[in-house]
Amino acid sequence: MIFLFQEWTELILRWFHVIAGIAWIGSSFYFIALDLSLKQNKNLPDNSHGEAWQVHGGGFYHLVKYLVAPSKLPSELTWFKWEAYATWVSGFALLALIYYAGAELYMIDIVKYDLEKYEAVIISILGIVFGWVIYDLVCRISLKTNIYILISSIFILITVMSWIYSEIFSYRGAFMQIGTVLGTIMVANVLMIIIPGQKKVVASLIANETPDPIHGAVAKQRSLHNNYLTLPVIFIMISNHYPLIYATKYSWIIISIILIIGALIRHFFNIKHTGAKPPYWICFPIIILASVIFYISYLGKPQLTKIKNTASLIELIPKETLVSAKEIIVSKCSMCHAREPLWENMQNAPKLVNLETSTDIINNIQSIHKQSVLSYAMPPGNISFLEDNERNLINQLYLSVHHLKNK
Numbered sequence: 001m002i003f004l005f006q007e008w009t010e011l012i013l014r015w016f017h018v019i020a021g022i023a024w025i026g027s028s029f030y031f032i033a034l035d036l037s038l039k040q041n042k043n044l045p046d047n048s049h050g051e052a053w054q055v056h057g058g059g060f061y062h063l064v065k066y067l068v069a070p071s072k073l074p075s076e077l078t079w080f081k082w083e084a085y086a087t088w089v090s091g092f093a094l095l096a097l098i099y100y101a102g103a104e105l106y107m108i109d110i111v112k113y114d115l116e117k118y119e120a121v122i123i124s125i126l127g128i129v130f131g132w133v134i135y136d137l138v139c140r141i142s143l144k145t146n147i148y149i150l151i152s153s154i155f156i157l158i159t160v161m162s163w164i165y166s167e168i169f170s171y172r173g174a175f176m177q178i179g180t181v182l183g184t185i186m187v188a189n190v191l192m193i194i195i196p197g198q199k200k201v202v203a204s205l206i207a208n209e210t211p212d213p214i215h216g217a218v219a220k221q222r223s224l225h226n227n228y229l230t231l232p233v234i235f236i237m238i239s240n241h242y243p244l245i246y247a248t249k250y251s252w253i254i255i256s257i258i259l260i261i262g263a264l265i266r267h268f269f270n271i272k273h274t275g276a277k278p279p280y281w282i283c284f285p286i287i288i289l290a291s292v293i294f295y296i297s298y299l300g301k302p303q304l305t306k307i308k309n310t311a312s313l314i315e316l317i318p319k320e321t322l323v324s325a326k327e328i329i330v331s332k333c334s335m336c337h338a339r340e341p342l343w344e345n346m347q348n349a350p351k352l353v354n355l356e357t358s359t360d361i362i363n364n365i366q367s368i369h370k371q372s373v374l375s376y377a378m379p380p381g382n383i384s385f386l387e388d389n390e391r392n393l394i395n396q397l398y399l400s401v402h403h404l405k406n407k
Contacts, residue, residue, distance in 0.1 A: 024083035107173035131181035162252035179236030189222035231262030243377030248300025325397035
């Protein structure tokens with residue numbers, strides 16, 4: 001019963017998180033595009049910055065932007081903030097339910113650091129707070145300085161934190177942790193900078209005072225940061241389904257490259273929204289960087305002994321290779337991947353993949369190879385101490401089966 005409740009809770013939270021994220025990202029993309037597409041018109045009201053005409057859903061819309069604020073506060077004002085808050089709250093709830101509650105599986109890698117669950121959780125929370133504090137400090141210092149210095153500082157911050165996490169946590173835990181840091185930075189920009197600044201502008205209008213334009217400038221800076229961070233955060237959200245991305249030694253470098261690729265893609269569309277000719281040249285560095293990621297993910301896989309003579313391996317497969325690999329897989333994987341799992345509160349094997357018999361193993365050898373040979377995804381956090389020489393034996397079995405199937 002507890003397992004069923006946990007499964008449904010996780011499903012509902014994931015669903016809610018995706019819905020809220022779509023709403024937040026959609027509004028963010030829309031307003032950045034709207035802001036960049038504004039056109040000047042001499043007939044616009046005082047204090048206005050530009051206008052845009054849009055058509056959607058059978059109707060026409062006329063929008064006017066005021067650079068600081070209108071001369072008079074309207075009777076109704078729509079705020080865009082709850083999408084961001086709901087996304088973060090649901091995301092952190094998922095982090096607590098999956099990664100904190102199951103830290104021994106998803107966060108802790110005992111080969112790196114044999115942490116207690118509470119220690120891993122404390123490090124995670126402190127890292128989230130640290131990421132926001134340093135980012136906010138850099139933004140405040142760099143508000144009136146060169147934009148490239150600011151961008152470089154933020155990039156270095158995220159890269160260094162990614163590397164530190166990869167040295168402390170499991171590969172999957174490190175990837176999700178940096179995603180949480182980026183998501184927290186984005187929502188904190190809304191909660192602690194953008195919305196308070198807008199409230200101060202509204203308060204000034206109510207008091208018949210002239211609003212301070214600094215609030216609009218800071219809000220635009222942080223909103224633009226959120227715009228450029230969105231795609232990397234989405235990538236990290238979906239990456240835990242692809243161990244060749246997150247479960248390699250150089251996953252922290254992959255995150256750094258994804259930051260650049262995501263920024264380039266958003267820059268392409270931001271330029272396009274201004275009405276200028278789209279910078280198609282951006283496609284070339286994106287392709288080059290994607291190729292680098294592909295190569296790095298290959299370099300970062302477990303280091304295995306190279307087999308010089310595949311033919312001799314095939315001669316060994318009927319007994320020694322299968323028996324050795326089966327012994328390893330059953331002893332290191334079947335605590336979860338069994339018809340009656342031994343792991344606490346686990347009713348069924350993950351994805352219903354059982355690895356107890358030779359038939360089970362042969363039928364799932366391709367998935368086993370991807371999860372434990374081409375990456376460090378399994379076992380989670382290497383909780384059962386699967387060594388590289390053991391991964392090599394699994395690799396030999398895979399090569400043998402692959403050879404026989406294609407013979």
